[in-house]
Amino acid sequence: MSGKDRIAIFPSRAAMTLMKSRLKGAQKGHSLLKKKADALMLRFRQILAKIIETKMLMGDVMKEASFSLAEATYSAGDFSLGVLQNVDKAQTKVKSRKDNVAGVSLPIFECVSEGTDTYELTGLSRGGRQVTHCKELFGKAVTLLVELASLQTSFITLDEVIKITNRRVNAIEHVIIPRIERTISYITTELDEREREEFYRLKKIQEKKKKMRDADEAEKLKRQALGERIEARNLLEERDPDLLF
Template sequence: MSNRDRIAIFPSRMNLTAMKARLKGAQKGHSLLKKKADALTVRFRSILKKIIEAKQLMGDVMKEASFSLAEAKFTGGDYSPVVLQNVTRAQVKVRTKKENVAGVNIPVFEHYEDGTDSYELTGLSRGGEQLSRLKKKYAKAIQLLVDLASLQTSFVTLDEAIKITNRRVNAIEYVIIPRIENTVSYIISELDEGDREEFYRLKKIQQKKAEAKEREDVARASEREALWEAGNDPSVQSYNEPKNMLDDEDEDLLFK
């Protein structure tokens, strides 16, 4: 911790309590973010496994669909112009929804069919069975493509969320918590030093008071001793013997 950071914080009991509360909050936040990162990582790995399986399956599905297309063309001829003339709107559509994973919204795509089959009468003359098989194969391929697109989008979203969460976890663990702990240690050391200085000051005050009292006692004892010696001196008998107002030398003062 730098001297500038230490100077900015006054070492008091109130600041110590506040910094301990901040330290506890930082540790709690670190724990929660760590759990969030773990949950996102588990889901990330699960999606990665599904992506690998979907890509491996995609090759076989597309191969079967292409082979079915070749069979249909061989049996029924080229019916592409008929299909293009009947196309008015998409029958298979994709909609999006959100799925919450540990506070992160990831997009999920799902396909659905809107309307009836526009090509149900196509191939009645010849090649109907091959055409029906072709539609089923490509419908399966479209469904797999939509699922793969959903997994890929979720994969990218989770990857970015995991990076951000891990940066926050590392920042709290290696920057914020050590800085707060250093601040708490600094405040505690300053307060302990202040307590030691206060104890030393009080001890010195008590010592000076004791010395002053001792000097005062010595002075009083000296004064009492001086008074006692003065009382035994014949030249200062007046300190010892009270005067009689009826003495002859004072008679003229009484009746003057």
């Protein structure tokens, strides 16, 4: 413990109670933060596994979607101009919500389809089946993209929160708790030393009181002996001097 800490903290029973309550609070906070870090790490690993799975699935879907687009273009011709002309407003929209994980809000993105399908007549003359299949595959790809964006956003958020939480856990475990324990040890040592000094002082006082009582008793006995001699002398002086023995 440093000299500044020793000066700032006066060793007393109240200080001991205060430091013990601080130690208990620090240990409780460390336990809660440790549980929070474990819960976040569990969710972090789940999201990481889901990201890997989604990326692999995304590669397969995009491969099928690209091949389906080539089939639809071969069957129905170039239908991109018709699709662009029918664009009025977005049919697929992204909505967000919050998911609470151990006090951390994670953004969750979801695809929502609104309105009617404006491309249902595309490829009606020829290649309708290939165009519909292509549309379904690209719709699935968009859904996977939104899901992947949600997972990666949650992944980054969790990564930052886990780093902060682990720093707090390490600070409490390796800095705050040892410092409080050293302070408690210092206060305990000072109080023990004070008790020894108090015991020694009381012992010395008792010895001094005993010496004083012994001196008073000796003085009392001396006075009693002196009084008896005086009384005997007075008795002798009061006797008749003509009395013959």
